[in-house]
Amino acid sequence: MTNKKMTMPLVQCLSRVNGPQTLGRGLGFWIPFAAVLVIAFVFPMFSDDYTTGNVAYFFTWLFMAAGLCLMWGYSGTLSFGQTAFFGIGGYAYGILTINFGADNGITLYALGASILFGAIAAALLGYFLFYGRINGVFLGIVTLAVSILLERFMAQTAGPQWHIGQARLNGFNGMNGMPALTIPWPGGDIVLLAGPGFYYVVLCLLLFVYFGIRILVNSRWGNVLVAIRENPERAEMLGYDVRKFQLGAFVIGSALASLSGVLYTCWGQYITPSSMSLTSAALPIVWVAIGGRSDITASLVGAFLTLILFQTLTVNGAQYALIIMGVLLLVNVLTAPEGVVLQLLKVRFKIGRRK
């Protein structure tokens, strides 16, 4: 009896993976999804460590994209300054691990603490913004201003007087030499350098976040969030505290950006102020806009493809890459405002239903 009571909410919770707020349900979606997942899991076995590490690098950014999708696509609050929380996460991880080392699973605690730190920063900033009822455009500007200011601040911390404990901030060149993620294991710790080990950890985290967001947006909370996006006044009249929901989405989105920052820092063992610059701040917006902000699957697929495209462009014609990104963004807004991937997905599912 009690066992049944315990399992019921869990089953209910899992059933929310499908729902009105996410595209893709039924076998037509989950079979291809499972196929992609299998490919993702066997990929490192058929590939060299360098490529695996590179794909893991793409994965590290997807958490920020997922957070932005939740904020922009589902709650209608566009933040331009997600890179601020990315930077906070990265720097916090660096400072903590350089000071406390990597033994006894400290890097894992540092990962958690850095995300918490980013979330607290977001809650503080978000309180002033949402409880001041800052609307769409201003919200973007203030968050962007915070990010640019953080970049300028970190860039001038070059002298030896700028250190926290043993961690030198190193100004424009950024911090480096922090330990990679290390999992304590009987018979020797597992150090997750940029290779298959790191790849699998990030992939699992990504799956966890993906399903978490799907369940979240299809829950009661997520439905209210979408109602607020559609019409804030109406949601307010129905008795929902709009500010609380938007702040919640902002904190979750920013915590995910911090997670991206931590993983990025672990991946390359460095973090620089330019990761918070105006150009870096534009990139998450490009990924999510091209994918399709109003659906988590479309956002992540779009972000992943755009990241691959951007790297290919950078390798082949470094200076033209940003121009092409700008053009893509422009064409996307003008011709497929909902996002390229999302529109393709919708076409596919319409056909599926007609059959």
Added chain:
Amino acid sequence: MDIGNALFGFLYQIGDAAAFLVLASTGLAVVFGMMGVINMAHGEFIMFGAYGTAMAVRAGLPLPAAIILGSLAAGVIGMIVERLVICRLYGRPLDTIVATWGISLIFSQGILILLGSSFPGVSTPFGSFTVGTYSYSWYRLVLMAAALLLLFALWFLVNRTQFGILARATIQVPHMAEALGVKTRTIYSLTFGLGAALAGLTGGLYAPTMTMVPTMGSTFILEAFVTVVVGGADIFIGTAPAAGVLGITKALFTSWQGQLTGQIALLVAVILVIRLLPKGLSGWMLKERT
């Protein structure tokens, strides 16, 4: 006498900071106030103005004429951008931001490829003068005068000219203005051009004081954003007091702890203002008036 000197120095700093805020933000504020569009490419229009000015000076034009030419060039580019992109996005403010961000990436990177990472600048005219033991630049005083003149000119344009009346009608009730025969399309196009030209003017005015790089516009962007946010939607009564308040804040903290502390104080001031006065200074003043 020492106190007098110190006072002059402080006033000079406030004036300098406020002038920078006014000049950095008017172009952005005009476009935002009239069209509700935040132009993320604002910094790039400033850069176009500065580059245009530097090219004109090298071609042998006197500085004032070069600045006007640079400003016009930026304005023309602005109107082209409006025709090609912005006019398709009215009523979708967030999409407009995203689109102008794309434009900003294209412009700054495009100039980097075309003209290289640096560009020969213009020397600062007029030299300097001394009060007490410190020396001050005459050109900075010119910039302060230019900021005041610009505010007056904008006030005149909006309150005393045909364009101003039509523009205000378009802001208040767009479809009504259209029904009464106002060509709102043209008004929007001219407004965006005006905003870009003002940004260009700022670039031209500051060209002699800065290093010319394709990303020079980003120096202005933070200050421009915060002034517009603090000023609120009604730019004509919001921008000047916002620049005043923020200018004093910035000058105080800059003279106390240096440039960066000044910028941090600026941002903290902004966050506090929007928490207390969500509609900005102009919203608050309009509420007091009624």
